[in-house]
Amino acid sequence: MYLDIENALFTCAMGLYLVSTVLYFVFFALKKEKPATVAGWTMTAGFLFHTAALAVRSIGAGRLPLTNQYEFATGFAWGICLCFLVFLYKYKFKGLGVFAAPIVFLVIGYAAMQSREVRALMPALRSNWLSIHVSAAILSYGAFGVACAISLMYLVRGRMAEGSFFAGHVPQRDRLDLLSYRAISFGFLFLTFVIVSGAIWAERAWGSYWSWDPKETWSLITWIIYAIYLHLRLSRGMRGRSAALFAVIGFVCVLFTYAGVNTFIPGIHSYA
Numbered sequence: 001m002y003l004d005i006e007n008a009l010f011t012c013a014m015g016l017y018l019v020s021t022v023l024y025f026v027f028f029a030l031k032k033e034k035p036a037t038v039a040g041w042t043m044t045a046g047f048l049f050h051t052a053a054l055a056v057r058s059i060g061a062g063r064l065p066l067t068n069q070y071e072f073a074t075g076f077a078w079g080i081c082l083c084f085l086v087f088l089y090k091y092k093f094k095g096l097g098v099f100a101a102p103i104v105f106l107v108i109g110y111a112a113m114q115s116r117e118v119r120a121l122m123p124a125l126r127s128n129w130l131s132i133h134v135s136a137a138i139l140s141y142g143a144f145g146v147a148c149a150i151s152l153m154y155l156v157r158g159r160m161a162e163g164s165f166f167a168g169h170v171p172q173r174d175r176l177d178l179l180s181y182r183a184i185s186f187g188f189l190f191l192t193f194v195i196v197s198g199a200i201w202a203e204r205a206w207g208s209y210w211s212w213d214p215k216e217t218w219s220l221i222t223w224i225i226y227a228i229y230l231h232l233r234l235s236r237g238m239r240g241r242s243a244a245l246f247a248v249i250g251f252v253c254v255l256f257t258y259a260g261v262n263t264f265i266p267g268i269h270s271y272a
């Protein structure tokens with residue numbers, strides 16, 4: 001019963017994310033503000049359905065849904081959508097949805113292709129560290145996803161004529177640069193916690209803080225990329241196009257750490 005309800009809620013959420021994405025593209029193509037306004041409401045509704053789907057799965061499974069490819073992917077999409085909505089309602093620029101909504105839809109689409117079977121936890125996952133570690137990863141990856149969307153906006157903003165329709169819905173490049181930096185700083189803080197908490201959990205589960213598992217290695221690579229970004233920004237004043245490209249490359253590494261490693265380089269983290 002729970003699985004049927006979850007599937008219905010998940011399908012509604014995915015459908016609403018798709019509608020929102022299409023509306024943002026209509027906003028971009030026709031240069032009319034109303035589709036973007038409706039798209040924001042639609043994305044919010046999708047987020048509520050998505051949250052309900054996660055809650056129902058939690059009740060049905062008797063645990064937080066954070067343990068396999070489907071559960072983390074849908075949580076990943078939820079985290080990106082949450083961060084997007086925070087930025088949308090706080091900073092009031094509708095153009096962000098043109099870049100963020102497709103990312104949310106693609107990630108939840110990836111989740112839809114995974115098995116939704118609820119399985120018993122393996123012994124290594126029966127720990128309170130599971131909720132702490134994976135929840136932090138979802139927030140971190142969500143922030144990086146929004147930083148990527150903002151950076152894509154930055155790269156496109158330079159091609160917009162001042163006073164044009166889009167320029168009125170996209171902040172100046174300096175503001176976009178600052179917002180991307182804030183999102184990355186938030187994500188980096190949580191990614192650091194993800195790595196530290198994962199090491200503590202690994203020591204308790206497997207007797208070793210670090211085993212150079214492919215996902216551990218790529219998490220470290222991702223952390224180093226964002227650490228270099230922050231170092232260059234704070235010590236060398238890196239701004240503009242270089243910073244935007246760093247943010248995009250960093251999120252590509254995030255995607256590979258999650259999906260690519262599981263697909264091409266299986267290891268002890270292949271369950272997630």
